[in-house]
Amino acid sequence: MAGADEQKDNTDSIIADIQKRITEAFDMFDHESNKTVDVREVGTIIRSLGCCPSEAELHDMLNMIEEEEPTGYIRFEKFLPMMTKVLMERRYKPVPEDQLLRAFQVLDAEGKGYLSQEELTKYMTEEGEPFNQEELEEMLSAAVDPDKGSIQYKEYVSIMSLEET
Template structure:
């Protein structure tokens, strides 16, 4: 715990900025909500209204959080199930798209094309849309950068099992 704290500390003064506490807590493998994080920071500050947290206060609270197994986060299976919902519930599925006509002549049938996506995958395009339009949306550049680091089954499909493994934080230590 001390080693993680000292990585962020301010010039050997045994204090870190309050702004760094969420990063430190998450580095330890804990995954509190924003409200829980505010309470944790407040507990570390005590009655002070300071901009820094002292090592002793951090150690007291962080040890208790870890020993009490607070804020454990999700396991790989839970994250995998959540990603599977985004990938049409993890089943093989058919998706209808509207391709551009290849000739000036009429479009064969109703102009729709059926696309097969394997189970356990999410298209790059769908993930990009979700990252930039849903929840705490990322910018287009942030989403593109994230997608470059993802495990891909081929050029267009994210491997959800491997992605879930990347998203799960390490187990807390102590």
């Protein structure tokens, strides 16, 4: 009996902690301090909380919490329960670094150790989910080695994952 109580307490405190994290992340984007955020920034909030949904998945999440008559804003009271659930169930976990590296390596069929800008652009813009021009340019500007003019993917992947911590 005591054991069950303890476990329940423990779960409660985990939930409480998760909800505080969500609140902090939300507040950082709540410019008007009225417990709403711009719908365009919700993706950033969700991702900053350690989730990696695809654009389609993000779209579904937004659908769940948007007002019946979309206002362009998302309310905290709707965001909190949805996000708590996602985090408790550990959904949309990020891809491990080695898996990403593996994908790069396969595409670099010749084993050069790098991809050219053109190659990466081609992969990122063809089929599947759209990666828009702005995102692409940003990504290239961060990924392209300024001296070599190509993407040294091994370095790039490790730099980017370093920044996650």
